[in-house]
Amino acid sequence: MTDLPLVEALPMTPTVDPDRFRSLMSTFPSGVAVVTVTDPDGSPRGMTCSSVCSVTLDPPTLLVCARSLSPTLHAMLKTAQFTVNLLHAHARDTAELFASGAADRFDRVRWSARPAYGGPHLVEESHSVADCRVARTVEAGDHVVVFGEVYGIERCAPAVPLLYGLRAYSSWRPGTEPS
Numbered sequence: 001m002t003d004l005p006l007v008e009a010l011p012m013t014p015t016v017d018p019d020r021f022r023s024l025m026s027t028f029p030s031g032v033a034v035v036t037v038t039d040p041d042g043s044p045r046g047m048t049c050s051s052v053c054s055v056t057l058d059p060p061t062l063l064v065c066a067r068s069l070s071p072t073l074h075a076m077l078k079t080a081q082f083t084v085n086l087l088h089a090h091a092r093d094t095a096e097l098f099a100s101g102a103a104d105r106f107d108r109v110r111w112s113a114r115p116a117y118g119g120p121h122l123v124e125e126s127h128s129v130a131d132c133r134v135a136r137t138v139e140a141g142d143h144v145v146v147f148g149e150v151y152g153i154e155r156c157a158p159a160v161p162l163l164y165g166l167r168a169y170s171s172w173r174p175g176t177e178p179s
Helices: 018-026 071-079 092-100
Strands: 033-038 044-049 052-057 060-067 081-087 126-140 143-155 162-165 168-171
Touching: 033 060, 033 071, 033 092, 044 060, 044 071, 044 092, 060 071, 060 081, 060 126, 071 081, 071 126, 071 143, 081 143, 092 162
Parallel strands: none
Antiparallel strands: 033 044, 033 081, 052 060, 060 143, 081 126, 126 143, 162 168
């Protein structure tokens, strides 16, 4: 590994208002995922997450961001594993359900769990699923960035992803031009 030189930080200026920042980020569409984990007591936990991205291919690693107070995050940290369910274009209701915080969310969708999984798989709602081991965490404001080393992948349906941007859900089909 190469040691990179540290760059001297510029003087701090006041940060922008959180609402302005939220407005800025709403213009950047992203895929939608439901991050799941099985709590040590056996209870499934899950949350909708659009803060998911790849980090490195070797080892295969992705990251997710979760609120510091999230029960899903706390279960991820206790079990040191999780699953990222990448939702397909027809899974908007599931995205909204897992964003709502409804206590009965796992009673309202079909899911499967096996000992080898990082968390429940939402196979009917996902185009792809990645099982991950927690490799590292970084606290960032009111969130925690969780780096997950991917140890399993399942392809569930044709990859037509559900997207979220401009405060609305949409989808994108490869080979189509934007309107």
